[in-house]
Amino acid sequence: MSARDEIFATLRRSLGVKGTEAPRVHSVEERLQRAPRGVIPERAQLQGEALLQLFKTQAEAAMASVVEVDTHADVPAAIAEYLRQSNLPARIRMGDDLRLAAMPWAETALEISKGRSDGQDLAAVNHAFAGVAETGTLTMTSGPENPSTLNLLPDYAIAVLSAKDVVGDYETMWARLREAYGKGQMPRTVNWITGPSRSADIEQTLLLGAHGPRSLHIVLVKG
Structure with missing residues (x-):
């Protein structure tokens, strides 16, 4: 036994x-x-622009940066600008997500590589499954479309999030996930990411990048 x-x-x-x-x-x-729902916090019961603003406020409070763009076609230029402002090489790694593949990367000078990270990439981009406004958290599902290594290994993690995928609370996010994948067909891992990796275990001194990316940048697509 x-x-x-x-x-x-x-x-x-x-x-x-x-x-x-x-x-x-x-x-x-x-x-x-x-799959009964838990108690829903009142602050998460918002709609429209107020919901997006709560997500942005909470994400920035968790030390993530957020930029809003009008359409998915604006994402490559926004990421290129972020890399320039951060004094980073114009190189990015991504998975096989069809939404990312359809974006006009060729209109930028970015060097694009595909597949999971081996830890040598400085910056990578994934497309988030959802955003949870009550805590400014990203929901990332694993798979070849968006490998988890791209969220965890590069120093600079970039996430693309559609405004229509921002929900108020975790319970709504899980309901959407079950609807999208079906019971018994869930992704291998579901990662919740709230800001960059950080720790204050040593003398209560905040250290970014302790167990993962030192920076999290979110491109919020409103259209």
Whole structure:
């Protein structure tokens, strides 16, 4: 018997159950099927421009930078400008996301490379699945379209986020994710990213880039 089995056996003995009782099994199955929503914070119950403004405010409070553009066609130029202002090389890595592929990268001087990162890339871009306004958090789903290594390994992480994908709260985000992928078909990982990587473990001194990117730049596409 494994340690896990021993723990569950001890819990069942203390509760006086075996774990196979029909009502208990039915209750668990029903909860998994319904995926009930939690309590929704009042501040997240916004619509339209107010919702986008809350997301931007919260993201910037978490030390991310946010720039708004009108259409997806404006994204490459916005990223090129960000790299220039940050004194970074005009090179970027991305995955196979069709939304990114359809953008006019050729109209910029950026050098584009494709595929997951091996840790040698300075800057990379992914397309976010969603943004959560209550905390300014990005929801990133893993896969060849948007490899998780592009979120975690480069020093400068760039995320493209469509305004229509900004939701107020985590519960709404999870509902959208289940609808998009279907139960039992979820992506291998779902990463929540709130600002750049940082830590204050050593003498309470804030250090950026402690466990990942030292900078997070969000391109919010309004159209």
